[in-house]
Amino acid sequence: MERNLSLLVSTSPHLHAGDQVATAMKDVIIALMPVTLVACYFFKFNVPFLIMVCILTAMFTEVLFRRLMQKEPQLSDCSAILTGLLVALSFSAATPWWLAAAATFIAVGFAKEFLGGLGWNRFNPALFGRVSVIVFAPWLTYLNNEFFYWRVSFPGIDTITQATPLTMLQMGLPLPNMGTFFIATQGGGIAESSAFALLLGGAYLLYRKHITWHIPVSMMATVFIGTALLGQHPVYHLLSGGLLLGAFYMATDWVTSPITKKGQIIFGVCIGIIVVIFRVLLAPTEGVAFAILIMNAFVPLIDRLTKRLKFGEQKEQVISQHTVPAGTKMTVKN
Amino acid sequence: MVKTFERGISIPDYKELTENMPIQDLPQPSELIIPLRQHIGAPNRRLVSVGERVKAGQIIGDSDASVSAPVHAGLSGIVREIGSRLTQTGQLEDCVVIEVDPEQEELTCTADDATKLNKDEIVQRIRAAGIVGMGGAGFPTHIKIKPQTKVEYLILNGCECEPYLTCDHRLMLEYADEMIAGARILSHLLDDAKVIFGIEVNKQDAIDLVRAKLEKEERMEVVPLDVKYPQGAEKQLIYAAVGRSVPPGKLPAEVGVVVQNVATAKAVADAVIYRKPLTERIVTLTGSAAVQPGNYRVVIGTTLAHLLESTGGLKQDVAKIIMGGPMTGWAQKNLEAPIIKGCGGVIALTRDQAVAAQEYYACVRCGKCVDHCPMALYPSYIGMYAELGRYDLAQEWGAKDCFECGICAYVCPSHRPLIEFIRQSKRA
Numbered sequence A: 001m002e003r004n005l006s007l008l009v010s011t012s013p014h015l016h017a018g019d020q021v022a023t024a025m026k027d028v029i030i031a032l033m034p035v036t037l038v039a040c041y042f043f044k045f046n047v048p049f050l051i052m053v054c055i056l057t058a059m060f061t062e063v064l065f066r067r068l069m070q071k072e073p074q075l076s077d078c079s080a081i082l083t084g085l086l087v088a089l090s091f092s093a094a095t096p097w098w099l100a101a102a103a104t105f106i107a108v109g110f111a112k113e114f115l116g117g118l119g120w121n122r123f124n125p126a127l128f129g130r131v132s133v134i135v136f137a138p139w140l141t142y143l144n145n146e147f148f149y150w151r152v153s154f155p156g157i158d159t160i161t162q163a164t165p166l167t168m169l170q171m172g173l174p175l176p177n178m179g180t181f182f183i184a185t186q187g188g189g190i191a192e193s194s195a196f197a198l199l200l201g202g203a204y205l206l207y208r209k210h211i212t213w214h215i216p217v218s219m220m221a222t223v224f225i226g227t228a229l230l231g232q233h234p235v236y237h238l239l240s241g242g243l244l245l246g247a248f249y250m251a252t253d254w255v256t257s258p259i260t261k262k263g264q265i266i267f268g269v270c271i272g273i274i275v276v277i278f279r280v281l282l283a284p285t286e287g288v289a290f291a292i293l294i295m296n297a298f299v300p301l302i303d304r305l306t307k308r309l310k311f312g313e314q315k316e317q318v319i320s321q322h323t324v325p326a327g328t329k330m331t332v333k334n
Numbered sequence B: 001m002v003k004t005f006e007r008g009i010s011i012p013d014y015k016e017l018t019e020n021m022p023i024q025d026l027p028q029p030s031e032l033i034i035p036l037r038q039h040i041g042a043p044n045r046r047l048v049s050v051g052e053r054v055k056a057g058q059i060i061g062d063s064d065a066s067v068s069a070p071v072h073a074g075l076s077g078i079v080r081e082i083g084s085r086l087t088q089t090g091q092l093e094d095c096v097v098i099e100v101d102p103e104q105e106e107l108t109c110t111a112d113d114a115t116k117l118n119k120d121e122i123v124q125r126i127r128a129a130g131i132v133g134m135g136g137a138g139f140p141t142h143i144k145i146k147p148q149t150k151v152e153y154l155i156l157n158g159c160e161c162e163p164y165l166t167c168d169h170r171l172m173l174e175y176a177d178e179m180i181a182g183a184r185i186l187s188h189l190l191d192d193a194k195v196i197f198g199i200e201v202n203k204q205d206a207i208d209l210v211r212a213k214l215e216k217e218e219r220m221e222v223v224p225l226d227v228k229y230p231q232g233a234e235k236q237l238i239y240a241a242v243g244r245s246v247p248p249g250k251l252p253a254e255v256g257v258v259v260q261n262v263a264t265a266k267a268v269a270d271a272v273i274y275r276k277p278l279t280e281r282i283v284t285l286t287g288s289a290a291v292q293p294g295n296y297r298v299v300i301g302t303t304l305a306h307l308l309e310s311t312g313g314l315k316q317d318v319a320k321i322i323m324g325g326p327m328t329g330w331a332q333k334n335l336e337a338p339i340i341k342g343c344g345g346v347i348a349l350t351r352d353q354a355v356a357a358q359e360y361y362a363c364v365r366c367g368k369c370v371d372h373c374p375m376a377l378y379p380s381y382i383g384m385y386a387e388l389g390r391y392d393l394a395q396e397w398g399a400k401d402c403f404e405c406g407i408c409a410y411v412c413p414s415h416r417p418l419i420e421f422i423r424q425s426k427r428a
């Protein structure tokens, strides 16, 4: 027999389940397609245009930052594409392209690559980018005026009702019919076009086992109960203001959510509480994004607090078995 | 409801390649390479020298240390060399190389009346036969059956939860009587501990056969277990079969249980009743690149090269050869390593089936490793801290309690070499 075989040598295990990061990223992108299509129907070419701008910016930013940090670009994991898509979907269709591009640049460049790349980021990049442009809004309004002529807009945009159900709720305006609201409505962010489409995508992610029910359910249940207790319409709260997008696609982000199921429930409940506080008591509309980002910061703490016992470990065992009364002296012989 | 443990994972088992193939003898090898140490514990001293004739069954290495087990020559021949040779783990070990006589004397062992032996004599026979755990651990059996604490259960491990392997399955079918006799002897040594055969339900024929044979036994039973990896890991098996948890860093005997592999039990019967030393074992040769997959009776010390040559060689596009199971075994760089007492399988894989070490990415915290870790550790954190060189923190998240079942690396979508990270953290 040939003695000089060339054999692969690697550490055990010699089997792999076949999961890839890219598969999960692609599946999230697929899950976001229904809502994207509904939005395209409402806002016409403005939606694909904004999405293209964000995705290209995301890919460009990743390559730029990784080159600057002397690392190989990692576009094949599809995470840049997903971040770009998520940033685009979190804006309204009338958003100027350069604002969305700026948010994407911050998301991928600073919230992700600058911190070490996918896996090392503490905050959800898409939300971080989205919220940054809100925080810098006054300054950006100035830019908006400066760059006014750079605006690109396609037919379809003028039909947008700027008031979202959430603002109507806050202003005491009559609400749209619940049924149409659930299936599809115009107003608010691109991803708010259809609660049904978002749930469809969420179901796909659950089915593909990329996410589990723990975060979305605990988050939505908390918002539902919280707003109901405070005398609001819980269902409208659930279906608007990016809550579903946040619950199924943002808060469930692997990298920035707790690693155990118990931690994920705590995480979801806390996000829900913060959302209720923001919406009912403080009244801004971007409550979900802020709530998730705030809780992102607590993920390492939640992981530590919910650390489970090892197999066979008992609580008491943690206490040292070698206890010595206080004040005992030790003699060291030389 | 079949019993099982918490977490773990189901893995495609590929056992259909060999599970229905009866045990066959391998043609006699012309050379044996016998590592002097095939157990956990003190190394053996060689008892033969170069040029010496050895008889089949002769002890060639032993030690005075209590945690040790002698090794024997499986066939008669002449000692050609004593020196370092490559073994299955990729490490060099002192080995006795024997040029085997082409004509072997027929070795006949006659049964003794083992009921006349006292316990010390039985333990002595087990030690003299060089019996160690044959499921891979290699812990000397005569030590394991003399625990300090009272033992209520003796669990016979017939799970064979590693994919591909079928050697224990065939042994249970073809040597059920010997295995049960061995179990009876071991139970007797453990002051009549209750005997439980833990067998995964993918071996229903073995469950049925052993059950039928145990019909009249009061203190022996079969407990069917779910097909899940690592069902055959000691702590997981104990939890599944009798519902007891062995605390970290403790031995099963401390919760009143001793576990023995089914092949070990058969070897015990051979040793005590026939005084036959452990010089052969059943090995599953399998995988997409094996020409004649099957279950073979192999003399300890037979090289991989001989095993493969005498079974039709390898397919052209062979890419990886593993000794042991696919989840915990070792990839070989050549065919020099010999079969040892704890090696139950040789798996040859073609390129499309073989996993190569590949580029890996940062942990994306998907949680899969945490969800499936049978020890409830945090492989993600262990890996991350090991990568950062913070081995103290890696240990805080459980590195030392890992028994390297391989699940975490098996599920990781970032292809992180978690077992390597864990080994580094343990050493630190």
Ligand code: SF4
Pocket: B369, B372, B373, B374, B375, B376, B377, B378, B379, B401, B402, B403, B404, B405, B406, B407, B408, B409, B418, B422
């Ligand atoms: S950490 Fe150890 S015990 Fe846990 S899955 Fe990984 S190899 Fe298995």
Ligand code: SF4
Pocket: B362, B363, B364, B365, B366, B367, B368, B369, B370, B379, B380, B383, B408, B411, B412, B413, B414, B415, B416
């Ligand atoms: S399976 Fe891999 S990527 Fe997922 S949490 Fe564990 S180490 Fe991280």
